[in-house]
Amino acid sequence: MKLLWFLLGIAAGFVLAHLVNKDPRGHEILAEVDARITEFTDRIGDAYREQEARFADIVDDVRDAAAEAAGTAAAAASDALDSAQTAARKLAD
Incomplete structure (x- = not known):
């Protein structure tokens, strides 16, 4: 019944327009x-396109920061491994 009233309202709106x-x-x-x-x-x-551009800039900044942090962590891990290997060699000698 509600659908019928809805459809009648739409039809009446078109006729009136x-x-x-x-x-x-x-x-x-x-x-x-x-x-x-x-x-x-x-x-x-x-406004939507402006917000989308802002979010894209934020995502790019976060991606760059994450890549930099991952590179720093990898370098630190590599340095720690080198230090551990050097220490192990000294102990073995």
């Missing part, structure tokens, strides 16, 4: 509403 669009004043009103909706969606799209 068609009738309003036939009148020159109604056509102007609908054109203004369409322009405002377009402006709103453009602003939302711009």
Whole structure:
């Protein structure tokens, strides 16, 4: 039953919009509403793309920091291994 009312509401909205669009004043009103909706969606799209760019920059910074930390850790581990091998050789001698 709710679906029927929903569909009837959509159909009535289309009929009403068609009738309003036939009148020159109604056509102007609908054109203004369409322009405002377009402006709103453009602003939302711009804001989304700006946030997406910010997040991409943050992700790139984190990726670079993680790669640097991994390189530093690998170098430290290599140095520790070299020190351990040198110490082991000295003990063996």
